[in-house]
Amino acid sequence: MPQKTIIILALAALLAGCGGTAQPTTEISLEASDFAYSTPSITVPAGQPVTLTMHNAGAVEHDFVIEKINVTDVQASDSGPAAHHQVGHAPEYDLHFFAKSGETETLEFTALEPGTYQIFCSVEGHKEAGMIGELIVVE
Numbered sequence: 198m199p200q201k202t203i204i205i206l207a208l209a210a211l212l213a214g215c216g217g218t219a220q221p222t223t224e225i226s227l228e229a230s231d232f233a234y235s236t237p238s239i240t241v242p243a244g245q246p247v248t249l250t251m252h253n254a255g256a257v258e259h260d261f262v263i264e265k266i267n268v269t270d271v272q273a274s275d276s277g278p279a280a281h282h283q284v285g286h287a288p289e290y291d292l293h294f295f296a297k298s299g300e301t302e303t304l305e306f307t308a309l310e311p312g313t314y315q316i317f318c319s320v321e322g323h324k325e326a327g328m329i330g331e332l333i334v335v336e
């Protein structure tokens with residue numbers, strides 16, 4: 198392989214490593230308790246990576262769901278056991294992560310479309326108990 202080709206490949210690898218354009222990551226921390234989110238309204242920029250950290254300060258398990266949202270690059274540290282949802286309902290949530298009592302988990306995503314999206318906890322009865330919020334995606 199000619200020297201020049203190697204240099205170009207090395208440069209390409211470098212650029213890919215930092216995502217081409219250096220995009221700032223929005224970091225948000227929230228706490229889930231029995232039965233509320235500490236930050237019921239979260240605002241994030243569209244098209245930029247977000248890291249959401251949720252600590253479960255409650256006595257029971259909690260999760261974080263957005264049913265329908267246009268997202269990419271989603272990675273959850275714990276999306277919960279499959280049996281976690283009510284039998285007969287196997288919803289496909291666009292965003293979902295889960296934290297056991299006392300644990301801290303993270304969810305990474307990039308939201309693509311500005312708008313307001315409802316957040317809720319899908320553990321049975323929690324949404325009804327008021328465990329809801331909203332994610333606002335801005336331009």
Ligand SMILES: [Cu+2]
Pocket residue numbers: 232258259260318319320323328
């Ligand atoms: Cu909950």
